[in-house]
Amino acid sequence: MIKVFTTVLLSFLFFSCNNDSSGIKKLQSRIDSLEQKVNNSYKPGFGEFMSAIQVHHAKLWFAGINENWDLADFEIHEIMENIDDIKKYETDRSESNSISMIEPALDTVNAAIRKKDIARFKNSFVLLTNSCNTCHQDVNYSFNDVKIPDSPPFSNQVFKKKEK
Ligand code: HEC
Known part of the structure; x- marks a missing residue:
């Protein structure tokens, strides 16, 4: 049993x-x-985020100098979102360790937009653009030289404020 x-x-x-x-x-x-x-x-590459940032950087300038503060506020936040996405999705790229260096400059531009202060906007935009290039130099991409744009990036978007 x-x-x-x-x-x-x-x-x-x-x-x-x-x-x-x-x-x-x-x-x-x-x-x-x-x-x-x-x-x-599919995962966007570092360069794709940067190309998006490039477009918003140019649009931000024309929004700001036209004192179109709503559009400027939108564009700066698009840049911020792309920076956050780089932190989230580009963890395998060593360059991502340097991405936060842009944040103080973004905050300065953001403050100028909130104050609707065109002189401060222009100065802080120069600082922002210099910070883009400082990072490019730090991560050995200094051949990607960013500058203040001469003309609007697109002809099918209005940068002047709409008359209400
Ligand atoms: C990590 C620091 C860093 C910061 C801050 C940064 N970049 Fe970049 N950028 C890079 C790297 C890395 C590349 C190369 C990406 C790749 O692998 O394609 C690049 C590439 C670029 C390119 C070339 C894209 C192409 O494919 O032609 C442009 C334009 C660009 N960045 C614009 C900007 C602008 C405008 C800012 C500031 C608002 C900025 N970048 C801030 C690191 C940075």
């Missing part, structure tokens, strides 16, 4: 162990395939 019982118990244990390991194997293969999907999913 004990022999039969032991055999049943052993085979039960064997079976459940076997079941367990096949369950774990299934789970592991699902994790592997999900991992592969995550690795292959």
Whole structure:
């Protein structure tokens, strides 16, 4: 009787162990395939964030010098969002360690916009542009030289404030 019982118990244990390991194997293969999907999913590159920042940097200038403060406020926040996204999505790029150096300059421009002060806006925009280049120099991309734009980046957007 004990022999039969032991055999049943052993085979039960064997079976459940076997079941367990096949369950774990299934789970592991699902994790592997999900991992592969995550690795292959689209992630914008550092340069794409920078190209977006470039556009907002130019639009910000024309919004500011036209004293279109609502648009300037929008554009500075677009730059801030892109900076936050670099921190979030570009963790594998060593350059991301330097990205926060732009924040004091962004805060200065933001303060000028809130004060609707065009002289402060112009000065802080120079500081912002210099900070862009300081970072480019620090991370060995000094050939990406940013400057204050001469003309609006797009002809299909109005930078002057709308008359209400
Ligand atoms: C980490 C510090 C850092 C800061 C701050 C920074 N950049 Fe960059 N920028 C980079 C790096 C790194 C690249 C190269 C990205 C790549 O790998 O394509 C780059 C590339 C660029 C490019 C070239 C994009 C292209 O593909 O042609 C432009 C334009 C640019 N940045 C504009 C700006 C502007 C404008 C600012 C400031 C508002 C700024 N950057 C602030 C690091 C920085």
